Amino acid sequence: MVKKERVILVGVQTPENHHNFAESMLELKNLAQTANGTMISSIEQNREQFDHQTIIGKGKLEELRQTIDKEAIDLVIFNHELTPRQGQIIEDALEAPTIDRIQLILDIFAKRARSKEGKLQVELAQLEYSFPRIIGQGKTLSRLGGGIGTRGPGETKLETDRRLIRKKMTSIRRELKEVEQHRQRTRQQRNEQQVYQIGLVGYTNSGKSTLLNLLTSADAYEENQLFATLDPLTKKWRLPEGFEVTITDTVGFIQDLPTQLIDAFHSTLEESQNMDLLLHVIDASAENRQQQEQTVLKLMDDLQLRQIPVLVVYNKADLIDKEQFVPTLFPYVLVSAKDPASKDKLIEAIQSIMKEKLQPYTLVLAPDEGRLLEKLKQNTLLVSTDFEEEKQQYVAKGFAKEHSFAITRMEQAK
Template identity: 50%
Template sequence: MEREKVLILAMVDPFHKERFRYSLDELKALTDTAGGEVKHVLTQQLEKPHAGHYVGTGKLVEAKELIDQEELDLVVINDELSPTQLRNITNKLEVRVIDRSQLILDIFAYRAKTKEGKLQVELAQLQYLLPRLAGQGAEMSRLGGGIGTRGPGETKLETDRRHIRRRINDIKRRLQQVVEHRNQYRERRKENKAFQVAIVGYTNAGKTTFFNKITTAKALQENQLFATLDPLTRQTRLPSGLQVLISDTVGFIQHLPTTLIAAFRSTLEEVTEADFILHVVDASHPDHENHEKTVLSLLEELEAEGIPRLTVYNKQDKVSGPFTPMEQPSVNTSFLKESGTGDVLSAIENVLRDVWEPYHTYVSAVEGKFLKTLELNTLIEVREYMEEKDSYVVRGYVDPEHPLRNKVIPKESRDE
């Protein structure tokens, strides 16, 4: 399929030039992921965007000349536009114009595979589209005609606000049923007291590589942004034998459209329900500190910042010079190394030793089933058979919230 020829139009904040450069690189990668080919980049230094048309009129004239000369198909703006800005720029340039948010929504539409994922993206697209309908004519009325127009729902979208509002209400109702089903599933997991780990991180940090290596899953693993959209949960075990459910989640990104965060809230709740968060960072990325801050602020927004967390600084094989972690506890590794995933699993156990309670108990040799239960649900450090007692001495750590705590820690110790 022929790639669309794209012009990127961006405003440079004179006070944050370095951050702008990373943001522009990211937009180019997003355009590539969406199937576009960046032919030209036009920038203008402004302290704040022009209220009516984002950049100055002279810059728009320059853009129009480039579009006509090179027969470009699409203009991508490196910020979220107001409905007025979008309308004015489109009228001036006489070509399809989309902003950063629309581009991200488009990639999500392309990546969504499950019924729930498709509904969530369509909801986000419609909520984004609703205030931007006026004056967009045919360009906004159809889906399926190139970057920024893909949608998992209808192929033709009437520019009738009532129709869109009805569709939004319908999707919300259907998603509510999915949320209720997910909540029932979560409740069952809670009853079984399965230990849940959520992998979070900036898009393309290496989350899915890690997930695939420690589980039998074969999730899509690509060097592209948002390769994982629909969350996957699989079972695995830590070196001590502790059984965990581990979930791979959608990658975060700076300036994630607010409609998308709202639409994906039920998916992101997988993070809030976790017992442990594994935050994977691409340590080799020059802007990794801002990537970290983006993820941490989203965790705060989800009210998940209080959950025990380990930060994994991945891709150390690409880091040149000394590296200082921003967060603790942390582990520096590379998932491409043989020991990479093992380093992380051992580090998870180290964090649990700090937050769980130590226990010391005796288990009769005939209680093999209970011994197995301890192995799967607690962090066993010592398990030795004592012939004179015909029992095992077991020492380890137990989750203070787990029902097993009452069986392995004597009441007098618990009351201290």
């Protein structure tokens, strides 16, 4: 069993961050637990601005140093990005390993990465973060591979030669470019085949993987942890009428997502840009629900996803008083991914959006066109099929993507 590190959290509340400071500190605690740390204590301070050398003031720094000695703390985690200089000054003053929120998130991503692409992306993000912070064989380097903030999917020890690091980063970018080109070909293939694509987006731990499992029996990893899913997972899903679509689960968003990760995971998150419908999954029971909603909406803006139709899925209805629930985003559906009865409710809401956004069609088919009828069931949202005895013909009605064969045939018949 892996020994849990004893950690202390440090946060400074300023006029700029006071509106979400409490939520951010709670999130930091959850992140530390996800990284296999045990929070022993936390130190918080109100200041007009961060101390330019140590974030916290001299008095708090001394209080922190005494707590580290008294509680046998293994690791100090700051809830703010530390510059290379700040990190060095603080470590020297505390004589204890110190990391920031970004390094903690990178560490969790390193633990979660499973695919080759995921591992490469995390390694690149770690190298980009570490590059300006490598100054000789300091205390931080000596514990590489030995605990929170030091894990990596590739080499366990970072090379101190900056030239070699640059070379390694160039090599990873080249590999990622090849993977991205393969991903683009796959996307293009799906687009050419007119496959209807649904993407799951949302704050980390909102229940996206559980919803994916509810709909598709995909057996995606689901756990009450931050960043339980890292690598995107695409599964086929057949609606009750026979319409075959794909659903893609993506990495969860989070406040202050490190810029290194936004850059490194750009190609992964680009999967969402090609979706026909996004399911924005929200934890309806989260205390800071609206803050989480705004974080996701901002990142959706950054990723140019706001032009895609969205169905808001308020999840975890089993953890709230449904009578008291007040939605803030629309259109929405309130479900519990743990409740099988929610499946029909969710399908109905998804189909309602499909009917709004897809193009309606009416096709007349001859009795010997049974194979085409099967194709309509599989590739469009077929809502009715009537056989007219007098005319000996089928009349099929449904909804399809704009350039699908069903729409093309309907237009040709006009």
